[in-house]
Amino acid sequence: MTPWKWNALDLSGSxxxxxxxxxxxxxxxxxxxxxxxxxxxxxxxxxxxQTLEQQLERPSAVLPQREFPTARLGEISIGGGRLTEEKRExxxxxxxxxxxxxxxxxxxxxxxxFSPVIYVGKAINLRERLRSHHRGQTxxxxxxxxxxxxxxxxxxVSFMCLPxxxxxxxxxxxxxxxxxxxxxxLALAPHGVRRMG
Numbered sequence: 001m002t003p004w005k006w007n008a009l010d011l012s013g014s015x016x017x018x019x020x021x022x023x024x025x026x027x028x029x030x031x032x033x034x035x036x037x038x039x040x041x042x043x044x045x046x047x048x049x050q051t052l053e054q055q056l057e058r059p060s061a062v063l064p065q066r067e068f069p070t071a072r073l074g075e076i077s078i079g080g081g082r083l084t085e086e087k088r089e090x091x092x093x094x095x096x097x098x099x100x101x102x103x104x105x106x107x108x109x110x111x112x113x114f115s116p117v118i119y120v121g122k123a124i125n126l127r128e129r130l131r132s133h134h135r136g137q138t139x140x141x142x143x144x145x146x147x148x149x150x151x152x153x154x155x156x157v158s159f160m161c162l163p164x165x166x167x168x169x170x171x172x173x174x175x176x177x178x179x180x181x182x183x184x185x186l187a188l189a190p191h192g193v194r195r196m197g
Contacts, residue, residue, distance in 0.1 A: 003161050003164075004162075007161075011155060019130050022127040022159060023126060025125070025126060025162065025167065026122075027159050027160050027162055029158065029160075031119040031120075031140065031155055031190075032117050032118055033060055033115045033118060033150070035108055035115055038055065041105040045096045048095075048104075052108065055108075056080065056081065058080050059077035059080035061077070061191045062191075117189070118148075118155070119193055144192075
């Protein structure tokens with residue numbers, strides 16, 4: 001992997017992922033929500049639209065209930081909803097053929113680049129850290145499964161490795177990772193992060 005370059009890992013269609021393509025090096029990683037991961041353009045238009053709407057109905061972010069010394073903030077869901085009947089009928093009437101559904105599916109999947117970041121983290125060993133999230137050894141899996149009501153097929157992960165010469169001194173590596181993590185968290189405002197930096 002090229003240092004200082006973001007790499008994407010495809011988790012589509014897999015509940016179990018070995019993460020063998022992820023290096024055992026230090027770096028930063030970002031989990032984000034896929035916009036329409038399970039849409040099959042080859043499906044009949046009714047099935048296609050039903051699957052699309054099931055994806056769109058679920059919120060893209062959920063901020064759990066929080067208690068403060070003088071107030072309680074209830075759960076807040078952001079995003080999600082249904083197409084209007086007018087839009088649904090337009091798509092049903094005009095996107096019945098395969099080529100049109102291929103384009104619509106591609107459009108939906110390309111929206112991922114604008115989807116919210118769920119979580120930003122740092123790791124001395126990217127492969128092991130991503131595996132630990134996937135195996136449920138961190139709070140991230142619970143947040144994805146229970147709060148967002150999603151699963152790993154609905155998620156994408158990108159990672160960036162530090163160059164080997166930046167990882168020779170453990171204390172310097174940890175400080176650099178902490179700084180990069182905080183920069184990413186402040187810039188991207190991931191809603192699944194409980195603490196910044």
